[in-house]
Amino acid sequence: MPRVMNFNAGPAALPSDVLELAQQELLDYQGTGMSIMEHSHRGKAYSAVHDDAVSLVREVLKVSDDYEVLFLQGGASTQFAVLPMNLLKAGQSADYIMTGSWSKKAFGEAKTVGTVRSACSTEVDKKFVRVPKQRELDLDPKAAYCHFTTNNTIAGTQFDAFPDSGQVPLVADMSSDILWRPTDVSKFGMIYAGAQKNIGPSGLALVIIRKDLVEAGREDIPKIFQYRTHASNNSLYHTPPTFAIYMLRNVLARLKKNGGLGAVEKHNRAKGKLLYDAIEARPDFYRCPVEEGSRSLMNVVFNLNTPELEASFIEKAQAAGMVGLKGHRSVGGVRASIYNGASIEWLEALASFMNDFHKDA
Amino acid sequence: MPRVMNFNAGPAALPSDVLELAQQELLDYQGTGMSIMEHSHRGKAYSAVHDDAVSLVREVLKVSDDYEVLFLQGGASTQFAVLPMNLLKAGQSADYIMTGSWSKKAFGEAKTVGTVRSACSTEVDKKFVRVPKQRELDLDPKAAYCHFTTNNTIAGTQFDAFPDSGQVPLVADMSSDILWRPTDVSKFGMIYAGAQKNIGPSGLALVIIRKDLVEAGREDIPKIFQYRTHASNNSLYHTPPTFAIYMLRNVLARLKKNGGLGAVEKHNRAKGKLLYDAIEARPDFYRCPVEEGSRSLMNVVFNLNTPELEASFIEKAQAAGMVGLKGHRSVGGVRASIYNGASIEWLEALASFMNDFHKDA
Structure with a gap:
């Protein structure tokens, strides 16, 4: 696999x-x-x-x-x-x-x-x-x-x-x-x-x-x-x-x-931007509950309009090869943890999936 | 290797x-x-x-x-x-x-x-x-x-x-x-x-x-x-x-x-016997400082007649592919740790090496 x-x-x-x-x-x-x-x-x-x-x-x-x-x-x-x-x-x-x-x-x-x-x-x-x-x-x-x-x-x-x-x-x-x-x-x-x-x-x-x-x-x-x-x-x-x-x-x-922490930061900021942009591009569909200025570039949490839609999002993402997107059991929703080990390609794929999921919904 | x-x-x-x-x-x-x-x-x-x-x-x-x-x-x-x-x-x-x-x-x-x-x-x-x-x-x-x-x-x-x-x-x-x-x-x-x-x-x-x-x-x-x-x-x-x-x-x-702990014990007893027998076969050359009845089947410690001879033993054993035989730094001597992961073949090799080392000394 x-x-x-x-x-x-x-x-x-x-x-x-x-x-x-x-x-x-x-x-x-x-x-x-x-x-x-x-x-x-x-x-x-x-x-x-x-x-x-x-x-x-x-x-x-x-x-x-x-x-x-x-x-x-x-x-x-x-x-x-x-x-x-x-x-x-x-x-x-x-x-x-x-x-x-x-x-x-x-x-x-x-x-x-x-x-x-x-x-x-x-x-x-x-x-x-x-x-x-x-x-x-x-x-x-x-x-x-x-x-x-x-x-x-x-x-x-x-x-x-x-x-x-x-x-x-x-x-x-x-x-x-x-x-x-x-x-x-x-x-x-x-x-x-x-x-x-x-x-x-x-x-x-x-x-x-x-x-x-x-x-x-x-x-x-x-x-x-x-x-x-x-x-x-x-x-x-x-x-x-x-x-x-x-x-x-x-x-x-x-x-x-690979260039030390300066390069890591650049990489992480680009990853975070891809994901937060994908959320904000469809404000009626995806919502980040976190105030601007406090938003994490390691764990991006967001909600869809219903728990059912969130469950469907997580299930279809999994089918598309993206695992671990379920929010913490204490708060629900969707969470993408995008630590240093997550690549920019994964974020591109996730952002693209979010676009498609929105279109199909 | x-x-x-x-x-x-x-x-x-x-x-x-x-x-x-x-x-x-x-x-x-x-x-x-x-x-x-x-x-x-x-x-x-x-x-x-x-x-x-x-x-x-x-x-x-x-x-x-x-x-x-x-x-x-x-x-x-x-x-x-x-x-x-x-x-x-x-x-x-x-x-x-x-x-x-x-x-x-x-x-x-x-x-x-x-x-x-x-x-x-x-x-x-x-x-x-x-x-x-x-x-x-x-x-x-x-x-x-x-x-x-x-x-x-x-x-x-x-x-x-x-x-x-x-x-x-x-x-x-x-x-x-x-x-x-x-x-x-x-x-x-x-x-x-x-x-x-x-x-x-x-x-x-x-x-x-x-x-x-x-x-x-x-x-x-x-x-x-x-x-x-x-x-x-x-x-x-x-x-x-x-x-x-x-x-x-x-x-x-x-x-x-592989047969559970009964089989493990049999294996460990055979391993220990090989090593203690090798020590006792040459009592003028190898000595185990531990009293009979208290001897460990996991860590077999023994001495040779001088620290120089012990150092030579450990070095030549290493050259023969046997590592980790140096005694703990607080007591010196030789120590063979023969936990479950050590095979009977290793013990046969060590016993045979002890025989050869004695002959050559």
Whole structure:
């Protein structure tokens, strides 16, 4: 079967050439007679992959030496708890900017660890159709950190300009849009992201954290949850998810070869334009519930006039080789997740399908 | 390059046919036009793999309905902390049987969470050359649980008969010998294991836990660390490491097809005998430091008369296609890890090499 057009929200599409390389090497990684999965995480072959992966994260995202680059397990959901366990101490409070389900989950987990407050919420009638403006933020200048979600996969919203938290360390869950464009890492205390959208397979979380925050973290929690443990062991304190890191390495090497994040951004903006244009060309037929200025270039959500029409759209799209277009079960509608792994050709095909579907309806 | 004989301690050798299947399906999982890595963890294709993986664990290990089967992230090292976070409450104490580095790490992490005591240690002069007998155990009948490590990868020791903890839930870290033989799960409150020895690639932990312990677990810790969260969501509370679970499924399907754990045990006993016989046939030349009755059938450790001779042994073995034979950096010597993925032919080759090396020395 030819490869389908995969609009899944995550785990998501990976570049075919990255998968092809993994396939070629699966039983014999570079003439070692073993799969990369079978190599010791302390051996020469894997160590080179691991170090290369760290270097590529640093190079592609221009991460300065003031930051640690960590490969952890448990996805972003584990960081929801591990972040406050490290950085939220007794007597302190942390700010959370609430823009969707994932912010709520992060907030909920932090609440079991310490004191947290909502610095803003854009929820109206159980829906989040926009991200807040800077002037709406009620920020605590003494907060341990200020947390937000850069891109909201379910609501289909995304921050263009990031919040300014002043001297308070800004912490971003970038799970669904890391690497989508050049990012000034120096604005952040910490960035974290589950790998399964723009980075590689699931089971890996990338954490980029300022060294002073690592140092300041609590020392009375289990070692495995202390950022310093992983920082001082180059993420080899325990056996890392070696295959996922190998895939991350290959995704980043390809991204670098293809022109880096500048080229990625151009590509993603062109993809997003194709889709939003297709929606707006037929405003009586397709509607995007997200306010302009907050619209995500990673997860494009839209509605048709009835749930039946939406179901028919999704079914016919699937028949045309486009999978994963069903909206999140909590909000319904249509969602096209168009992460870095989605090609411009897929977006052209989707836009063209939308045109045809409208004509036939 | 032909596949080498891989005696790594973990990540370890995987069966070639399991890797070949993964290779075939890597870009197109069963005609879906996508890699299993690219499928949504809530979609039909992956759900079938996931449910099949749970069923196979239950079937192969004869796990009754009194137990949950969970797929978690963070390896066994994360369970060192998560176990006491769930099951060790204020006012309680937990017993730890100390048989090596891993027991010590588990003990150390639990100490940051609550009160723990050593129920026994076989450490003498910083070495662990045996596991304890039942009569040596100083067990607390009121302990929250009693923890031990079934197989010690560094020391090369293994429990044949398991400790009897009476009414106290017995908790076993089986990372390095789960699935090596039929195991009576009903003797345990909980079994956990990192995947990267006998189960699949790294980045996955298998947890088998009695339902009453799940229910009794603390509710005031972050949700992501509560066993009940994963139990009530069939390990799909957050995105699981889908590729690793797919590999686990394939490893177990193969194991079942090849006769189940009875056949695996027979195979492993034959492999161990070949190697221990080769050591004992030349007692002036090869020495196993581990006491009889405690010798591991997963990690066979032995010494030659000088570190130079050991280095030469390891180097020449490598030249003969046998990799991963260097002992753990904390103890030196030679170590052959002969998990389920190691074939009898590899052991015949190693035994024959030992014979030749002795002759030539």
